[in-house]
Amino acid sequence: MPSTNQLDATFMALADPTRRAILARLVEGEASVNELAEPFEMSQPAVSKHLKVLERAGLITRGRDAQRRPCKIEMEPLVAATDWIEKYRQIWEANFGRLDALLEELKRPQGGKDAK
Amino acid sequence: MSVIFKPEVEVSTPGDTDVVVKRKFNAPAELVWRCYTDPALLPRWLGGYPGWTMPVCEMDLRVGGTYTWRWRHDEQDMEFGFTGTFEEIIPNRLIVHSERPVDVEEMGDSHNVIEFVPLGDMTELVMTMSYASAEVRQSVLDTGMTDGMGVSFDRLDTLLLAVD
Numbered sequence: 001m002p003s004t005n006q007l008d009a010t011f012m013a014l015a016d017p018t019r020r021a022i023l024a025r026l027v028e029g030e031a032s033v034n035e036l037a038e039p040f041e042m043s044q045p046a047v048s049k050h051l052k053v054l055e056r057a058g059l060i061t062r063g064r065d066a067q068r069r070p071c072k073i074e075m076e077p078l079v080a081a082t083d084w085i086e087k088y089r090q091i092w093e094a095n096f097g098r099l100d101a102l103l104e105e106l107k108r109p110q111g112g113k114d115a116k
Numbered sequence: 117m118s119v120i121f122k123p124e125v126e127v128s129t130p131g132d133t134d135v136v137v138k139r140k141f142n143a144p145a146e147l148v149w150r151c152y153t154d155p156a157l158l159p160r161w162l163g164g165y166p167g168w169t170m171p172v173c174e175m176d177l178r179v180g181g182t183y184t185w186r187w188r189h190d191e192q193d194m195e196f197g198f199t200g201t202f203e204e205i206i207p208n209r210l211i212v213h214s215e216r217p218v219d220v221e222e223m224g225d226s227h228n229v230i231e232f233v234p235l236g237d238m239t240e241l242v243m244t245m246s247y248a249s250a251e252v253r254q255s256v257l258d259t260g261m262t263d264g265m266g267v268s269f270d271r272l273d274t275l276l277l278a279v280d
Contacts, residue, residue, distance in 0.1 A: 007254050011129060088135075088257055089127045096125060096139045096241075098161035102151055103143040 006058070010077045013057035018042070019050050023059060026073035030063070036071065132250040135257065137243045145232040145239040149208045152230065152241075153177050163187050172197065179205055183213070196220040200228075208232060215245070224252035 013019055022036055037047040051071060054060045058077045063070040123140040130136060141148050151157045159170035162185070172186035179202055186197030197218045204212035211230040217223035224247050231242040247253040 007257075008250055011254070012132075012250075015132070085127055085129075085257070089125050092127065092137050092139070093125045095162055096141075099148075099151055100141065102157060102161050103141060103147055106147055106150070106157075107143060 006077060007081060009057040010059065010081045013053050013059055014081070016050065016053075019054055022047070022050060022054065022071075023073055023078075026060060026071055030070040030072045032068045032070050129253070129257075133247045133253050135245045135247075135253060137245075138240060140235065140238055140240045142238055144237060145208045145234045148239045148241060149232050152211070152232075158185075167191055177202060177205065179203065186218070223256050224248060226256075 014023075018040060021040065025031060025036060025039070033044055033047055033051065036051070037044050040047065051060065051062070054071075055062060058074055060071045060073055063072065126136075126138040128136045128138075151161065153175065155173040155175050158175075159173045163170060167189050168187050169190070170185065170187050172184055174185075175181075175183040177183075181202050182199065183202070184197065184199045186195060188195045197220075198215050199218055200214040200216055202211065202213045204210065209232055211228075213228055213230075215226045215228050217225070226248075227246045229242075229244040229246075231240075231244075233240040233242060245256075247256060
């Protein structure tokens with residue numbers, strides 16, 4: 001189970017739409033800063049700033065190639081994050097499933113046996 | 117037979133401290149409101165995980181009134197609950213209340229806004245829980261954590277939408 005700090009860092013990094021778009025792009029494969037800057041119409045330094053946040057959160061790693069330093073997405077923190085959000089969602093899904101059943105029961109005028 | 121109707125529960129985490137849970141129900145707002153505010157009805161759906169019952173559900177539904185919800189697991193001899201004060205009430209539309217966990221360490225105080233949004237014959241329930249800090253929010257969400265789930269890009273997509 002990842003630490004709370006790790007999850008905080010993950011969610012802090014994911015709170016920004018540009019960073020989410022960068023990650024969505026990196027799911028397709030590695031990319032250099034230049035390649036990432038292009039579709040977002042952002043300056044290279046602006047993209048680099050976002051990449052630093054993502055890198056600190058452990059969501060991406062940078063290659064060694066001094067010229068290109070390609071960015072690669074790291075799935076582990078994302079999986080950790082989806083795990084809890086999915087579990088939390090399932091808790092509510094169970095609650096609301098019971099609420100559905102109760103609502104159906106209340107909608108029947110005399111608490112009949114079967115909903116239509 | 118019932119018409120199959122299973123809308124998705126949407127969970128999102130806007131900003132640093134909020135959790136928003138949304139779900140549509142195939143019933144008018146008045147009825148969803150009743151299920152949320154009637155102490156005889158609420159225990160029938162809220163927190164009824166296997167083994168748990170809700171022996172205490174007291175709600176003094178007026179501004180300044182308090183509520184006490186308590187769940188119990190007989191077999192494990194465990195109990196926890198929430199208590200709080202109603203701050204704003206618009207019948208069939210809105211409840212604003214504070215929430216303080218009792219006997220559960222990993223949860224934190226929150227300020228909750230529960231909206232009942234009419235959509236024709238349906239209702240969207242929108243619950244916004246605001247915690248004191250990002251840390252508290254995370255610890256609340258961590259209580260729902262499990263490990264051992266597989267990796268998939270579908271889930272990444274889900275997450276990217278969820279945090280939007």
